[in-house]
Amino acid sequence: xxxxxxxxxxxxxxxxxxxxxxxxxxxxxxxxxxxxxxxxxxxxxxxxxxxxxxxxxxxxxxxxxxxxxxxxxxxxxxxxxxxxxxxxxxxxxxxxxxxxxxxxxxxxxxxxxxxxxxxxxxxxxxxxxxxxxxxxxxxxxxxxxxxxxxxxxxxxxxxxxxxxxxxxxxxxxxxxxxxxxxxxxxxxxxxxxxxxxxxxxxxxxxxxxxxxxxxxxxxxxxxxxxxxxxxxxxxxxxxxxxxxxxxxxxxxxxxxxxxxxxxxxxxxxxxxxxxxxxxxxxxxxxxxxxxxxxxxxxxxxxxxxxxxxxxxxxxxxxxxxxxxxxxxxxxxxxxxxxxxxxxxxxxxxxxxxxxxxxxxxxxxxxxxxxxxxxxxxxxxxxxxxxxxxxxxxxxxxxxxxxxxxxxxxxxxxxxxxxxxxxxxxxxxxxxxxxxxxxxxxxxxxxxxxxxxxxxxxxxxxxxxxxxxxxxxxxxxxxxxxxxxxxxxxxxxxxxxxxxxxxxxxxxxxxxxxxxxxxxxxxxxxxxxxxxxxxxxxxxxxxxxxxxxxxxxxxxxxxxxxxxxxxxxxxxxxxxxxxxxxxxxxxxxxxxxxxxxxxxxxxxxxxxxxxxxxxxxxxxxxxxxxxxxxxxxxxxxxxxxxxxxxxxxxxxxxxxxxxxxxxxxxxxxxxxxxxxxxxxxxxxxxxxxxxxxxxxxxxxxx
Numbered sequence: 001x002x003x004x005x006x007x008x009x010x011x012x013x014x015x016x017x018x019x020x021x022x023x024x025x026x027x028x029x030x031x032x033x034x035x036x037x038x039x040x041x042x043x044x045x046x047x048x049x050x051x052x053x054x055x056x057x058x059x060x061x062x063x064x065x066x067x068x069x070x071x072x073x074x075x076x077x078x079x080x081x082x083x084x085x086x087x088x089x090x091x092x093x094x095x096x097x098x099x100x101x102x103x104x105x106x107x108x109x110x111x112x113x114x115x116x117x118x119x120x121x122x123x124x125x126x127x128x129x130x131x132x133x134x135x136x137x138x139x140x141x142x143x144x145x146x147x148x149x150x151x152x153x154x155x156x157x158x159x160x161x162x163x164x165x166x167x168x169x170x171x172x173x174x175x176x177x178x179x180x181x182x183x184x185x186x187x188x189x190x191x192x193x194x195x196x197x198x199x200x201x202x203x204x205x206x207x208x209x210x211x212x213x214x215x216x217x218x219x220x221x222x223x224x225x226x227x228x229x230x231x232x233x234x235x236x237x238x239x240x241x242x243x244x245x246x247x248x249x250x251x252x253x254x255x256x257x258x259x260x261x262x263x264x265x266x267x268x269x270x271x272x273x274x275x276x277x278x279x280x281x282x283x284x285x286x287x288x289x290x291x292x293x294x295x296x297x298x299x300x301x302x303x304x305x306x307x308x309x310x311x312x313x314x315x316x317x318x319x320x321x322x323x324x325x326x327x328x329x330x331x332x333x334x335x336x337x338x339x340x341x342x343x344x345x346x347x348x349x350x351x352x353x354x355x356x357x358x359x360x361x362x363x364x365x366x367x368x369x370x371x372x373x374x375x376x377x378x379x380x381x382x383x384x385x386x387x388x389x390x391x392x393x394x395x396x397x398x399x400x401x402x403x404x405x406x407x408x409x410x411x412x413x414x415x416x417x418x419x420x421x422x423x424x425x426x427x428x429x430x431x432x433x434x435x436x437x438x439x440x441x442x443x444x445x446x447x448x449x450x451x452x453x454x455x456x457x458x459x460x461x462x463x464x465x466x467x468x469x470x471x472x473x474x475x476x477x478x479x480x481x482x483x484x485x486x487x488x489x490x491x492x493x494x495x496x497x498x499x500x501x502x503x504x505x506x507x508x509x510x511x512x513x514x515x516x517x518x519x520x521x522x523x524x525x526x527x528x529x530x531x532x533x534x535x536x537x538x539x540x541x542x543x544x545x546x547x548x549x550x551x552x553x554x555x556x557x558x559x560x561x562x563x564x565x566x567x568x569x570x571x572x573x574x575x576x577x578x579x580x581x582x583x584x585x586x587x588x589x590x591x592x593x594x595x596x597x598x599x600x601x602x603x604x605x606x607x608x609x610x611x612x613x614x615x616x617x618x619x620x621x622x623x624x625x626x627x628x629x630x631x632x633x634x635x636x637x638x639x640x641x642x643x644x645x646x647x648x649x650x651x652x653x654x655x656x657x658x659x660x661x662x663x664x665x666x667x668x669x670x671x672x673x674x675x676x677x678x679x680x681x682x683x684x685x686x687x688x689x690x691x692x693x694x695x696x697x698x699x700x701x
Contacts, residue, residue: 047072047332051357052100056365057138057265058116060158065111069136070358071329072101075123079105080133082115085143085153085283090116101332101358113288115143115153120328132323135263137362141288142266146280148234148242148253150321152262155288161295161373168403169307169377171221173428173483174616176407177606178309178546179220180491182257182585183228183271183297185549187211189586200271200293204300209589216304218552218599219606222407223301224309224380226492227258228294230266230285232318233278235579238566242320250579251567254278257492257578258311259382260318260348264366267294267374278581298375309378309407310370314363315386315414319349326350333359345415346383355388363391364398371402378407383414384422384429393425409486409544420472423484428544431485433478434466438537439489443503443510450534450693451504452633452654460627463635468620469542485543489534490551495575498523498554501530503573513571514558521591523554523598529693532601532673533652536695539605540615540648550587552602553595559584604676608697611678614641626660634658634690645700651690658690662698671697 056068067079074097082090095103095118103118117133125131132151135142139154188198192210196202203211215223232255236247247253258268269285270278272293298308317324325333335343335351342350353359370376381387387410399406409428412419419429437458440448447453449463465474469482479485490497502508505526514520523531531554539545549555560583561571577584592599609615614622618641626636634656636649647667651658668680673694675681683701690696 048356050101051361052098052102054098054100054102054104056102057136057140058111058154058156060110060112060156063108063110065107065109065114065156067095067105067107067116067136068138069095069103069118069120069328070101071103071118071120071332073122073329073331074103074120076121076127077103078119078121080117080119081107081111082153085115085145085286087115092119110158111156112158114156115286116156117153117323118328132327134323134328137263137325137328138265138365139263140265141285141291142230142263142269143283143286143288144230144233144262144269145283146234146278148236148320149323150232150234150262150318151323152230152321155286157288157291159288159291161292163295163299163375166299166302166375168371168375168406169222169302169305170403170405171307171377172405173407173544174542176222176307176544177220177609178222178224178486178544179215179218179549180224180226180311180488180546181215181549182226182492183268184256184581185585185587186214188276188581189583189588191589192587196274197276198271199274200267200290200297201274204297210587212300212304212306214587214589214592215306217603219603219610220547221305221610222307222309222377224311224378224546226311227261227313227382228268228271228310229258229261229312230263230268231255231258231313232260232262232321233270234320236320245320251565252579252581254579254581256581256585259313259578260320261313262318262321262324264312264314264362265369267291295374302375307377307407308375309380310376311380311382312367313382314352314354314366315381315383316344316346316348316350316352325352332356346386351386351415354386354391360388360391360394363387364395367395367399368402371399371406377403377405378409381408381410384410384412384427385416385418386414389421389425392422392427396426419478419484423478423480426484428484428486429479430491430546431466431470431478431487431543433462433470434485434487434538434541435489437462437466439497439500439534440504443495443500447504449633449652450530450537452652460632460635464625464637466537467541467625467637468623471620473620479543482542483544486546487538487541487543488546488548489538490548491546492548493576495573496548496555496557497534497551498527498531499556499573499575501527501534501554502556505530508573510573513561514573515561515571517556517558518591518594520558521554521556522594526693527554528595528598529673531598532676533650533693533695535598535602535605536671536676536697537650539609540697542616542618545609547602550591553592553599555587555591557584601676604671604678607678608671608676612641612644612646614639614644614646617641628658628660631656631658634660636660638663647688647698647700648695649688649690649698650695651692654692656692660688660690662686662688663700666701667698668701669696670699671695 187194193208194202272290412429
């Protein structure tokens with residue numbers, strides 16, 4: 001029996017500087033050892049001792065097609081193949097188990113495009129029962145039938161792709177300006193002008209308003225795709241039950257965001273279909289074109305110099321469907337309680353047991369596959385704290401062998417909270433401190449700094465810390481380096497920043513039904529000031545900058561009032577739109593035009609951050625802060641970087657002006673409360689006086 005256990009020499013006292021370079025745990029690699037199996041081992045220890053380095057999944061070699069599945073607790077595994085996805089009964093082939101728990105069989109011929117799955121029997125099951133067809137966890141392409149059990153068939157896929165001269169985008173993390181987006185949202189609305197709305201193909205269409213053209217015009221240099229691996233599209237029928245669940249929460253019966261991954265190597269089939277909306281009771285992805293279309297999409301973004309990151313979900317598996325790892329080997333792949341029931345700290349029905357050697361290998365293999373086969377430039381891990389530390393360390397270590405600049409960021413929560421732990425391992429993490437400190441935790445009774453409030457234990461010292469990257473240099477800082485801080489104010493989850501401000505100002509009531517959507521979308525003068533102040537702080541702070549789709553024009557997620565769905569919240573602002581494949585989530589480019597002033601302000605800030613390295617590369621000691629005793633919500637700082645000096649000033653007070661004496665000399669105003677960019681708007685010297693809820697950036701002449 002083999003084992004992939006690692007002993008790490010991670011002396012935490014030396015994890016700061018070694019010869020001028022910071023040393024992270026994930027760089028201290030590695031010593032392998034074997035489990036001593038002479039003494040009597042428990043079953044979990046025996047399962048932990050199993051490891052195989054064999055190629056898994058289906059693949060073609062030497063004129064034959066080989067199928068391999070790791071399922072150590074299975075007593076029998078049958079391969080079933082189909083000529084068409086809608087066949088109920090296929091040809092069956094018994095598989096043989098090797099000593100390490102891998103089941104294998106070989107078919108003569110190159111079976112490109114063959115549909116298949118596995119029937120897996122365990123010792124505690126009736127051998128005559130009707131077993132579900134299990135999808136291959138290593139399948140490179142999958143076809144899915146659009147019902148609530150999400151039945152799937154794997155596809156043998158061995159086609160080559162011509163990448164030409166395409167390579168990974170090699171970009172310093174400090175230079176990242178990330179645009180978090182959903183493949184379908186960017187072109188599904190008619191205002192995008194796409195001929196293939198909501199698809200990989202539509203996203204890269206030329207000469208349209210939406211998609212890649214819009215993203216390029218905004219100026220960001222990286223996109224982060226919401227989960228785009230094959231996932232559970234359908235949830236339980238509304239007001240119906242399944243396996244003890246009674247659906248009272250989702251009248252749409254859909255999962256739009258994609259956080260119910262089913263296959264870690266296959267791209268989402270839905271975005272490969274030219275459907276204006278999902279077709280129910282239909283096999284999709286059967287032609288496996290989604291593989292090529294996804295690669296075409298990445299290639300086009302790379303041509304524009306835009307990196308592509310993926311949001312990945314390795315902490316749990318699709319909850320409601322039958323025929324995945326839960327039926328292949330529940331005991332091996334999942335964390336279970338003493339009664340054999342799923343532990344679900346993810347709140348998604350199950351948690352993967354990532355510390356198991358072959359689950360760890362599954363995750364690493366998936367990441368490396370997307371890097372090699374799809375030229376993906378980086379990854380954002382959902383609920384990263386549910387992944388064990390050794391896996392976190394191994395993933396980044398192995399990935400950097402392929403692309404030293406590959407980006408790894410995560411949510412540093414999920415069964416715990418430890419952004420420091422991720423930073424020590426060389427990972428970036430979403431900085432919820434800057435999110436909550438600047439805008440607030442909730443718009444009802446948890447408003448933040450831009451509203452002239454201190455949320456929680458926030459204070460002016462914390463605001464200063466955010467400017468510098470929320471570093472451990474400061475009390476309560478959490479990151480080793482600024483580039484480990486993913487600075488953001490809005491993500492797919494929760495209210496948009498625009499809606500947060502609409503509700504926080506009490507200019508929009510979240511409990512009232514909205515029929516005139518355009519009227520609510522148009523931001524008021526007060527909302528415009530708050531949006532601009534928040535954006536200015538975000539784009540001038542050290543760290544990775546992330547915005548979410550539509551943030552640049554204060555997108556509102558209003559549930560369409562005319563939806564033919566039994567939703568009691570129709571017409572209201574949504575703060576959890578995971579289930580809505582409709583205009584709640586779609587980017588409406590008419591709304592971008594309505595709030596074009598804010599859009600142009602974001603474009604200007606992106607130009608500012610892109611042109612001036614100071615806002616990306618300045619060190620802690622390059623910043624000198626100024627405060628006003630009479631205005632605790634005002635802050636300014638002088639930023640010296642190489643041969644340039646900036647003066648950045650904010651006034652978050654809603655009632656007081658903020659007057660700061662300027663250091664000697666004349667200054668160009670390049671950002672004001674009304675306009676942002678890199679061209680001088682005017683000159684100033686001596687003193688700057690800011691009106692309430694405004695900010696400015698000055699460049700010394």
